Amino acid sequence: MTTQAATRFIARRSDFLEGFVAMLPLWSGAIPSGIAYGVAATSIGIGAFEAQLMSLTVFTAAGQLTAVSLIDAGSSLLTTVITVMVVNAQFPLLGIAAARRLRPTLGQRAQLGLLLTDAAFGIAAAREPLRHYVLVGAGASMYLGWNIGTALGLTVGNAFGDPRAIGLDFVVTLSFLAVLVPLIKGKPELATVVVAALVAVAVLQLAPVGVAILAAGAAGSLTGAVLDSRARPGRGGP
Amino acid sequence: MTHLWTVLALAAGTLAMRVSGLALQDVRIPDTWERSLRYVPLALLAALVVVTLNGQPAGELGARVAALLAAAAVTYRAGRMWACIASGMAVYLLLDLI
Numbered sequence: 001m002t003t004q005a006a007t008r009f010i011a012r013r014s015d016f017l018e019g020f021v022a023m024l025p026l027w028s029g030a031i032p033s034g035i036a037y038g039v040a041a042t043s044i045g046i047g048a049f050e051a052q053l054m055s056l057t058v059f060t061a062a063g064q065l066t067a068v069s070l071i072d073a074g075s076s077l078l079t080t081v082i083t084v085m086v087v088n089a090q091f092p093l094l095g096i097a098a099a100r101r102l103r104p105t106l107g108q109r110a111q112l113g114l115l116l117t118d119a120a121f122g123i124a125a126a127r128e129p130l131r132h133y134v135l136v137g138a139g140a141s142m143y144l145g146w147n148i149g150t151a152l153g154l155t156v157g158n159a160f161g162d163p164r165a166i167g168l169d170f171v172v173t174l175s176f177l178a179v180l181v182p183l184i185k186g187k188p189e190l191a192t193v194v195v196a197a198l199v200a201v202a203v204l205q206l207a208p209v210g211v212a213i214l215a216a217g218a219a220g221s222l223t224g225a226v227l228d229s230r231a232r233p234g235r236g237g238p
Numbered sequence: 239m240t241h242l243w244t245v246l247a248l249a250a251g252t253l254a255m256r257v258s259g260l261a262l263q264d265v266r267i268p269d270t271w272e273r274s275l276r277y278v279p280l281a282l283l284a285a286l287v288v289v290t291l292n293g294q295p296a297g298e299l300g301a302r303v304a305a306l307l308a309a310a311a312v313t314y315r316a317g318r319m320w321a322c323i324a325s326g327m328a329v330y331l332l333l334d335l336i
Contacts, residue, residue, distance in 0.1 A: 095259015
């Protein structure tokens with residue numbers, strides 16, 4: 001190894017560790033979410049191998065919990081995939097925001113293709129200048145926490161004979177609520193939630209679960225956007 | 239029943255979503271779009287809460303809705319995920335016992 005390459009390697013390693021350590025406090029959220037997901041997956045009869053594989057390859061709390069509830073409702077593969085991709089709607093935006101500042105190489109894009117999350121980006125962006133290996137370290141840290149949480153959840157879920165009999169599947173509903181409530185910061189957000197919930201209840205009477213989720217998502221986010229633009233006209237976005 | 243294909247399809251789809259943004263680095267997104275997209279997760283989460291309650295028998299549904307309201311209040315105060323799940327499960331199991 002040339003001196004230059006060695007210096008670069010050391011800089012990358014120290015960036016990676018910086019991101020990894022900065023993410024550790026957020027394990028307090030990642031582990032419980034992972035446990036919730038693991039318990040939920042077990043409670044609806046997804047095998048431990050498949051549930052862990054999902055955490056290893058998909059790596060998104062909201063998306064995976066959505067998949068669990070859709071599988072539980074007996075949705076088709078296509079409906080499940082489409083709905084989860086809508087839940088993933090923030091990923092392209094996150095990718096654009098990260099790539100605009102990092103200008104990643106092809107190999108670096110592949111790393112972020114698995115590890116990029118909003119929390120990791122938040123952690124890395126808080127440390128100027130934004131560096132690729134800080135972001136990768138933060139992402140890898142979250143990835144490890146999420147997968148440890150999943151494994152714990154699968155263990156806990158399997159320890160109960162029939163998790164559904166004691167209502168452990170209710171953990172899924174509660175974990176959606178846990179992510180949702182802190183996002184409510186004003187009237188547009190509250191209106192979004194109320195409209196989406198009402199539309200979901202109405203559409204569920206006549207259409208499959210996937211359709212209900214997408215219809216409620218569309219109606220709710222439109223409501224929020226309209227109220228938002230009225231409340232803050234001409235506000236410049238980032 | 240196996241869910242392996244679902245898992246693999248979700249992995250491929252999510253990878254494509256992440257990579258698409260990284261490849262579109264020079265795209266400018268209109269303000270209104272970005273604003274609307276901010277509300278998408280919120281609306282979907284609300285829908286998912288409803289969907290996961292769907293199909294419960296009346297008594298069970300009552301207990302779960304009551305537990306959800308209690309957990310929402312706790313989360314609004316404490317803002318912690320584990321507090322939401324713990325308080326919700328506690329109220330729910332308590333109501334189930336009665």
